[in-house]
Amino acid sequence: MAQMGIYFDQSRCTGCFTCVIACKDWYDTPAYTPGRMRVSCIEHGTFPDLFAAYLALSCGHCQNPPCMAACPESAISKDPSTGIVTVDPNKCVGNTRCPEKCRKACPWDVPQFAPEAGARMDKCDLCADRIKHGQQAICVEACPMHAIDIGPLDELYQKYGDQKEAEGFVYKKRFAPAVVFKPRFYKIDGGNP
């Protein structure tokens, strides 16, 4: 199997947060604990020349994951057949014994810890279990705008092109996250593209 990747159509995202809630519901993540899917709003300009876009970000499942390299406990691994990056909660020692090295190593802040002391890292695994059971990832299935897709990275490139950056997301070649975007960039001259 090939490296799996994630596609996000930023031009469609209205910031409805349905993917965030669907993910929290599926994985039973409490409120005020970071979920595996996060949506952020990027705003530019001053009234009335404004720009606002949303970025839905779970994990890029990098081809050279910085979180994996940074983990002193070897708790993070990359599946050789799918490229999916996962954490073993039994190996992660939690954020009282480790200064969240994985989170700090990730330029996109993907590895997340619950607010309570000793919390283990948690992150997106592309809903590997749902996919194994013949279903789509929960965010893909939930998005009312059909703006998210998950699949082998090569296929995503074929379907959507190879744009690797979006407003609010800077690509890092040395980590090579498996992401494809249809972006909506802020232009200095004002108006929406």
Add this chain to the structure above:
Amino acid sequence: MESKSLYDESRGPVTIVNTGCCHDCGGRCVLRAHVQDGKVIRIESDTGPGPQIRACARGRAYRQRLYSNERLKYPLRRTAKRGEGSFETISWDAALDEVAENLNRVKKEYGNSSVLFLPGAGNQGMLHGPLGPGLMLQMFGGFTRYWGIPSYEGALFASMATYGTIKTGHSRDDLLNSRMILMWGWNPANTVWDPETALFLAKARENGARMVAVDPRFTDTAATFADEYIPIRPGTDAAMLIAMAYVIITENLQDQTFIDKHTIGFNDYKDYVLGRSGGVPKTPRWAEEITTVPAQTIADLARKYATNKPGALIAGWGPARTAMGEQYSRAANVLCAITGNIGINGGYAAGFMRAYSSRETRHLQPDKNKKAVDKSKGIPSANPVENNALPRADSLYKLSGGTNATSARIHQSRIWDAILTGTAGGHPADPKLAYIVASNCLNQYPNANRGAEALKSLEFIVVHDQFLTPTAKFADIVLPVNTFMERSDIAPPWLGSPYYIYLNKTVDSMYESKTDLEICRDLAPRLGIDPGFFEMSEDEILKMFAGRRPDIDDYEKMKRDGVVKIPLSEPIVAFKDQVKDPENNPFPTLSGKIEIACGHLAEMDNPGIPQVPAYLGHKEHYDSPLSKKYPFQLLTTHSKIRTHSTLEMVPWLREIEAHGLWINPKDAQKMGISHNDMVEVFNDRGCVRIAARVTERIMPGVVNLCQGGWYQPDENGVDTGGCANTLTDDTHSPGGAFAMNSALVDIRPAGKPGKEAV
């Protein structure tokens, strides 16, 4: 993948129950509840064949509402002063005895008109919610109720006056035929407006349609879809639309063939627009002064709209939710008409904007053999209190459909005044008892402080609800009602979509909660009413309801699938027949044509609802004397995390968006207010203390507090719950438009979060 499978069934098998989300938003969406051991453990939405009806964050988060610890568990009796929220748990028998005793007493002492029934939209199923209690109270001898719905009354009145109907919308697939889409005061990214709307806007944009948003806020809709964003001063939309008509008329860009063939009154409007019938010419420069929109922008937009046909002017309801809001909506309808964008694919008639009319059942459809009733002599009603009352002076009573014209009803914004002043105050009744079902009326009617005063003055209040809302806190008896997950129902879609959702009961009723129907079943005998209807099973009733719908052909299949999607052979286009073949298909107006000048309005001779749309001021307009004292215009828009005041108690949703007062940085800086600082927003009606949300996404001079935050007055009467209606005006325009977006306020800093006011 070493982790344990999510399909591990060691705690029992997981079954998927097809149900749907059913509160008062612009949705009604498919939910698939995963149930294990009698408990909902996860929720999915539509995974079936397209077009999918995908739920939004609100429906997806429902587990936290269903299992909220704040749910009402048992019947409650008040033990302290109204509004203090102190209650004792009592038995169902004791609670229902007390309700019946008070209903019987009030009926005997004052008559049925003193029973005030306040049904709400908290439940949107065909069966559950206010239907049962309304029927019960009708059989009890009747009740007084309200007319006017805050969401849309101005738009509805304008739709009836112009077109004689509320069916003025297109199905969303038709957006792909539009070359231009004007999204006027319309934010479906947050308000949904039928589940597929935002997706079709995205597709229309990808299809090359030019998209323009007109709004005082840079909404998610404007940000995501608009090629051009035009901010406009609240309450002045009619002026801009009229100035667009000026440009179109003076540059001869109108569709004169369409006007001649399908409309009446164009010349009257032309005279108003050009300033021939008194007043100034309504030039773009005139409108610039009023709206703040540059004259050039207005003229450009008018030209583009008139010459890039077909174009869809979608006139949202928010700008009609202002004082004199009927005029905005009328002006929008007329602009659609004079450009000939009506009855064609890719066009749009604005108006009320219902498209697929699944709410009109066969027995409600016009019957040609039925004799027309002369309503001027009295309007028949099944409610004995209303039967044969004369029509209201400013109602469109000669038309069929629209708002019930009876003068026996009280406009919803005047309910508090009616309770406090009664017949002496000019109202049709002297309310003594309020029967409140699925309604957080104290929170959602205008002027909450006056509402609290009114509720304190009543002799008895009973509330059916799921949570101890600000309204329920004022009840003498609170009856716990279950949620849609705990019963079966059918949800008709909102405005435009061809489908029904069948909500299969997912889990047993929580605690001692009951359906409204079960409550009536137990209460009816105590009121001496035959409980016949209430003793029917849910299934019998739903089957009966479905049987009246010509488009539900297989009830059992709908039940199994949880949804029936009705295929359309072509997009729904309002007035297609009227425009194609006007001889055989008149518009349902009195003249049979689109009424640019409305004869019914002309007869009323009320300067607040003139025969042609006009730009009108009012006592809380931006340029009124009161604006010197209260310089900010308040908007009370819809939040993306609530459905009105429903879903307030859901932590997952609260985490998404903090409630706060939107204020432009320019205004905030002048007062030394930083993001998240506490502020007090106030006027003569009340004061709200809330965190400031300093954002460029709102016009200077305008502030926004999303409606639906729960009213919570402190010991000084300052609302710390962020209820927008603490500040709104409880009067209405002649056509019924609510003034929810027309309140003037001032703002002062109130310290840092969590600290007392400075």
